[in-house]
Amino acid sequence: METTMIYYLIPTLIMFCCGVYGFLTRKNMIAMLISLELMLNAVDINFVVFNRYLFPGQMEGMFFTLFAIAIAAAETALAIAIIINVFRAAKNIDVTDLKKMKF
Protein backbone atom coordinates (compact mmCIF):
# COMPACT_ATOMS: atom_id res chain seq x y z
CA MET A 1 0.00 0.00 0.00
CA GLU A 2 1.29 3.43 -0.91
CA THR A 3 0.04 6.31 1.22
CA THR A 4 -0.78 8.77 -1.52
CA MET A 5 -2.13 12.27 -1.00
CA ILE A 6 -5.77 11.26 -0.77
CA TYR A 7 -5.03 9.14 2.32
CA TYR A 8 -4.17 12.33 4.18
CA LEU A 9 -6.87 14.54 2.71
CA ILE A 10 -9.80 12.30 3.65
CA PRO A 11 -9.19 12.33 7.46
CA THR A 12 -8.71 16.10 7.39
CA LEU A 13 -11.93 16.45 5.43
CA ILE A 14 -13.76 14.49 8.13
CA MET A 15 -12.09 16.68 10.77
CA PHE A 16 -13.27 19.83 8.98
CA CYS A 17 -16.85 18.51 8.77
CA CYS A 18 -16.78 17.70 12.49
CA GLY A 19 -15.78 21.33 13.05
CA VAL A 20 -18.69 22.56 10.94
CA TYR A 21 -21.13 20.31 12.82
CA GLY A 22 -19.84 21.43 16.20
CA PHE A 23 -19.89 25.10 15.27
CA LEU A 24 -23.53 24.90 14.19
CA THR A 25 -24.86 22.75 17.03
CA ARG A 26 -22.97 23.88 20.13
CA LYS A 27 -24.37 26.66 22.27
CA ASN A 28 -21.50 27.19 24.68
CA MET A 29 -19.12 29.84 23.30
CA ILE A 30 -15.99 27.95 24.32
CA ALA A 31 -17.26 24.78 22.64
CA MET A 32 -17.84 26.79 19.47
CA LEU A 33 -14.27 28.08 19.71
CA ILE A 34 -13.01 24.49 20.07
CA SER A 35 -14.87 23.53 16.87
CA LEU A 36 -13.27 26.51 15.15
CA GLU A 37 -9.85 25.24 16.19
CA LEU A 38 -10.69 21.88 14.62
CA MET A 39 -11.49 23.55 11.30
CA LEU A 40 -8.32 25.66 11.36
CA ASN A 41 -6.25 22.60 12.15
CA ALA A 42 -7.71 20.64 9.25
CA VAL A 43 -6.83 23.44 6.85
CA ASP A 44 -3.28 23.61 8.26
CA ILE A 45 -2.78 19.90 7.59
CA ASN A 46 -4.01 20.38 4.02
CA PHE A 47 -1.41 23.11 3.39
CA VAL A 48 1.37 20.88 4.67
CA VAL A 49 0.24 17.83 2.70
CA PHE A 50 0.02 19.77 -0.57
CA ASN A 51 3.46 21.25 0.09
CA ARG A 52 4.98 17.88 0.84
CA TYR A 53 3.52 15.99 -2.10
CA LEU A 54 3.45 18.53 -4.94
CA PHE A 55 6.35 20.90 -4.14
CA PRO A 56 8.73 18.92 -1.94
CA GLY A 57 11.74 21.24 -2.31
CA GLN A 58 9.93 24.42 -1.29
CA MET A 59 8.58 25.61 2.04
CA GLU A 60 5.61 27.85 1.24
CA GLY A 61 2.97 25.56 2.73
CA MET A 62 5.02 25.00 5.84
CA PHE A 63 5.48 28.71 6.47
CA PHE A 64 1.83 29.43 5.79
CA THR A 65 0.96 26.84 8.43
CA LEU A 66 3.48 28.38 10.82
CA PHE A 67 1.91 31.83 10.49
CA ALA A 68 -1.59 30.36 10.65
CA ILE A 69 -0.72 28.70 13.97
CA ALA A 70 0.59 32.01 15.35
CA ILE A 71 -2.53 33.88 14.26
CA ALA A 72 -4.80 31.14 15.63
CA ALA A 73 -3.08 31.42 18.99
CA ALA A 74 -3.56 35.21 19.05
CA GLU A 75 -7.19 34.90 18.00
CA THR A 76 -7.94 32.28 20.67
CA ALA A 77 -6.38 34.35 23.43
CA LEU A 78 -8.40 37.40 22.47
CA ALA A 79 -11.63 35.42 22.05
CA ILE A 80 -11.22 33.87 25.49
CA ALA A 81 -10.65 37.33 27.00
CA ILE A 82 -13.92 38.48 25.40
CA ILE A 83 -15.76 35.36 26.56
CA ILE A 84 -14.61 35.82 30.15
CA ASN A 85 -15.72 39.44 30.00
CA VAL A 86 -19.15 38.38 28.71
CA PHE A 87 -19.36 35.81 31.48
CA ARG A 88 -18.60 38.49 34.05
CA ALA A 89 -21.36 40.71 32.67
CA ALA A 90 -24.07 38.12 32.02
CA LYS A 91 -23.10 35.12 34.22
CA ASN A 92 -23.66 32.92 31.20
CA ILE A 93 -21.94 32.07 27.94
CA ASP A 94 -24.71 30.31 26.05
CA VAL A 95 -25.19 32.07 22.74
CA THR A 96 -28.95 31.53 22.84
CA ASP A 97 -29.29 33.35 26.16
CA LEU A 98 -27.27 36.43 25.29
CA LYS A 99 -29.87 38.78 23.92
CA LYS A 100 -28.63 42.08 25.29
CA MET A 101 -26.49 43.02 22.31
CA LYS A 102 -28.97 41.94 19.66
CA PHE A 103 -30.38 44.82 17.69
Add this chain to the structure above:
Amino acid sequence: MESVGSIIMYWIIALSIVVFSVLTVTTRKILRSATYLLFTLFATAALYFKLDYEFLGAVQIAVYAGGIVVLFVFSILLTSHPGHNSERLVSRRRVLGLVASVATLVIAGYALVSRCGMLCTKLPQMSNPDMKTIGTTLMGSGDGQYLLPFEAVSVLLLACIIGGVVVARKR
Protein backbone atom coordinates in the same frame (compact mmCIF):
# COMPACT_ATOMS: atom_id res chain seq x y z
CA MET B 1 6.93 0.60 -1.40
CA GLU B 2 6.75 1.86 2.13
CA SER B 3 7.75 -0.09 5.19
CA VAL B 4 5.12 -1.87 7.25
CA GLY B 5 5.85 0.26 10.31
CA SER B 6 5.20 3.45 8.42
CA ILE B 7 1.85 2.14 7.17
CA ILE B 8 0.80 1.02 10.65
CA MET B 9 1.83 4.47 11.94
CA TYR B 10 -0.28 6.09 9.26
CA TRP B 11 -3.38 4.11 10.20
CA ILE B 12 -2.97 4.87 13.89
CA ILE B 13 -2.68 8.61 13.15
CA ALA B 14 -5.59 8.68 10.70
CA LEU B 15 -7.89 6.68 12.96
CA SER B 16 -7.09 8.81 16.00
CA ILE B 17 -7.67 12.01 14.02
CA VAL B 18 -11.09 10.82 12.87
CA VAL B 19 -12.22 9.26 16.16
CA PHE B 20 -11.07 12.08 18.43
CA SER B 21 -12.42 14.86 16.23
CA VAL B 22 -15.83 13.17 16.14
CA LEU B 23 -15.70 12.77 19.92
CA THR B 24 -14.70 16.43 20.34
CA VAL B 25 -17.94 17.66 18.84
CA THR B 26 -20.29 14.98 20.15
CA THR B 27 -19.38 14.66 23.82
CA ARG B 28 -21.64 16.56 26.18
CA LYS B 29 -19.13 17.43 28.89
CA ILE B 30 -17.14 20.44 27.71
CA LEU B 31 -13.97 19.60 29.65
CA ARG B 32 -13.87 16.22 27.90
CA SER B 33 -14.32 18.05 24.62
CA ALA B 34 -11.17 20.07 25.34
CA THR B 35 -9.28 16.88 26.23
CA TYR B 36 -10.29 15.19 22.98
CA LEU B 37 -9.19 18.34 21.13
CA LEU B 38 -5.79 17.90 22.78
CA PHE B 39 -5.57 14.33 21.45
CA THR B 40 -6.55 15.51 17.98
CA LEU B 41 -3.81 18.12 18.06
CA PHE B 42 -1.27 15.52 19.16
CA ALA B 43 -2.30 13.31 16.25
CA THR B 44 -1.83 16.29 13.94
CA ALA B 45 1.66 16.85 15.33
CA ALA B 46 2.44 13.16 14.71
CA LEU B 47 1.24 13.64 11.14
CA TYR B 48 3.65 16.56 10.68
CA PHE B 49 6.48 14.41 12.06
CA LYS B 50 5.52 11.63 9.67
CA LEU B 51 5.62 14.04 6.73
CA ASP B 52 9.21 15.04 7.70
CA TYR B 53 8.38 18.51 9.03
CA GLU B 54 9.90 18.14 12.49
CA PHE B 55 10.00 21.87 13.24
CA LEU B 56 6.32 22.24 12.43
CA GLY B 57 5.41 19.27 14.64
CA ALA B 58 7.37 20.78 17.53
CA VAL B 59 5.63 24.13 17.01
CA GLN B 60 2.27 22.40 16.88
CA ILE B 61 2.88 20.66 20.21
CA ALA B 62 4.35 23.74 21.89
CA VAL B 63 1.75 26.28 20.74
CA TYR B 64 -1.43 24.25 20.52
CA ALA B 65 -1.01 21.57 23.16
CA GLY B 66 1.05 23.72 25.48
CA GLY B 67 -0.68 27.04 25.04
CA ILE B 68 -4.11 26.96 23.54
CA VAL B 69 -5.50 23.84 25.23
CA VAL B 70 -4.29 25.05 28.64
CA LEU B 71 -6.03 28.36 27.95
CA PHE B 72 -9.19 26.46 27.02
CA VAL B 73 -9.10 24.37 30.19
CA PHE B 74 -8.59 27.43 32.39
CA SER B 75 -11.43 29.35 30.79
CA ILE B 76 -13.75 26.33 30.96
CA LEU B 77 -13.05 25.98 34.66
CA LEU B 78 -13.65 29.72 35.11
CA THR B 79 -16.95 29.84 33.26
CA SER B 80 -18.76 26.58 33.92
CA HIS B 81 -19.19 24.00 36.64
CA PRO B 82 -17.07 20.91 36.08
CA GLY B 83 -19.15 17.79 35.51
CA HIS B 84 -22.00 19.83 34.16
CA ASN B 85 -23.60 18.28 31.09
CA SER B 86 -24.67 20.55 28.30
CA GLU B 87 -28.36 20.12 27.70
CA ARG B 88 -29.61 17.73 25.09
CA LEU B 89 -29.73 19.21 21.60
CA VAL B 90 -32.95 20.25 20.03
CA SER B 91 -33.45 17.93 17.08
CA ARG B 92 -33.97 20.78 14.62
CA ARG B 93 -30.57 22.21 15.46
CA ARG B 94 -28.90 18.83 15.23
CA VAL B 95 -30.48 18.14 11.84
CA LEU B 96 -29.31 21.52 10.58
CA GLY B 97 -25.75 20.81 11.70
CA LEU B 98 -25.80 17.29 10.24
CA VAL B 99 -27.13 18.53 6.90
CA ALA B 100 -24.48 21.26 6.65
CA SER B 101 -21.59 18.99 7.59
CA VAL B 102 -22.68 16.07 5.40
CA ALA B 103 -23.19 18.48 2.49
CA THR B 104 -19.65 19.79 3.02
CA LEU B 105 -18.36 16.22 3.19
CA VAL B 106 -20.12 15.15 0.00
CA ILE B 107 -19.24 18.22 -2.06
CA ALA B 108 -15.60 18.41 -1.00
CA GLY B 109 -15.23 14.63 -1.16
CA TYR B 110 -16.62 14.60 -4.69
CA ALA B 111 -14.23 17.38 -5.70
CA LEU B 112 -11.33 15.40 -4.20
CA VAL B 113 -12.22 12.10 -5.82
CA SER B 114 -12.87 13.63 -9.23
CA ARG B 115 -9.31 15.01 -9.20
CA CYS B 116 -7.91 11.62 -8.27
CA GLY B 117 -5.27 11.66 -11.02
CA MET B 118 -3.41 14.50 -9.32
CA LEU B 119 -4.06 13.14 -5.84
CA CYS B 120 -2.51 9.74 -6.45
CA THR B 121 1.02 11.15 -6.64
CA LYS B 122 3.44 9.08 -4.62
CA LEU B 123 5.43 10.55 -1.77
CA PRO B 124 8.45 12.25 -3.38
CA GLN B 125 11.88 12.17 -1.81
CA MET B 126 12.66 15.18 0.35
CA SER B 127 15.44 15.96 2.79
CA ASN B 128 14.07 17.39 6.00
CA PRO B 129 14.36 21.19 6.09
CA ASP B 130 17.08 21.79 8.65
CA MET B 131 17.08 24.62 11.18
CA LYS B 132 19.58 26.71 9.21
CA THR B 133 17.37 26.75 6.11
CA ILE B 134 14.25 27.49 8.17
CA GLY B 135 16.00 30.31 10.01
CA THR B 136 17.36 32.02 6.91
CA THR B 137 14.01 31.65 5.15
CA LEU B 138 12.14 33.09 8.10
CA MET B 139 14.51 35.99 8.67
CA GLY B 140 15.72 36.85 5.18
CA SER B 141 14.34 39.72 3.16
CA GLY B 142 15.18 38.29 -0.26
CA ASP B 143 13.08 36.48 -2.80
CA GLY B 144 10.82 33.86 -1.23
CA GLN B 145 11.81 34.79 2.32
CA TYR B 146 9.53 35.82 5.09
CA LEU B 147 10.86 38.76 7.11
CA LEU B 148 7.85 41.02 6.44
CA PRO B 149 5.14 38.53 7.50
CA PHE B 150 7.27 37.66 10.53
CA GLU B 151 7.34 41.30 11.63
CA ALA B 152 3.64 41.67 10.87
CA VAL B 153 2.88 38.68 13.10
CA SER B 154 4.99 40.17 15.88
CA VAL B 155 3.00 43.42 15.69
CA LEU B 156 -0.21 41.37 15.65
CA LEU B 157 0.87 39.52 18.80
CA LEU B 158 1.67 42.82 20.50
CA ALA B 159 -1.79 44.13 19.58
CA CYS B 160 -3.27 40.87 20.87
CA ILE B 161 -1.49 41.22 24.23
CA ILE B 162 -2.67 44.81 24.67
CA GLY B 163 -6.19 43.93 23.51
CA GLY B 164 -6.39 40.97 25.88
CA VAL B 165 -5.32 43.07 28.85
CA VAL B 166 -7.72 45.89 27.97
CA VAL B 167 -10.68 43.58 27.38
CA ALA B 168 -10.22 41.33 30.39
CA ARG B 169 -9.21 43.76 33.13
CA LYS B 170 -11.55 44.71 35.93
CA ARG B 171 -13.19 48.12 35.65
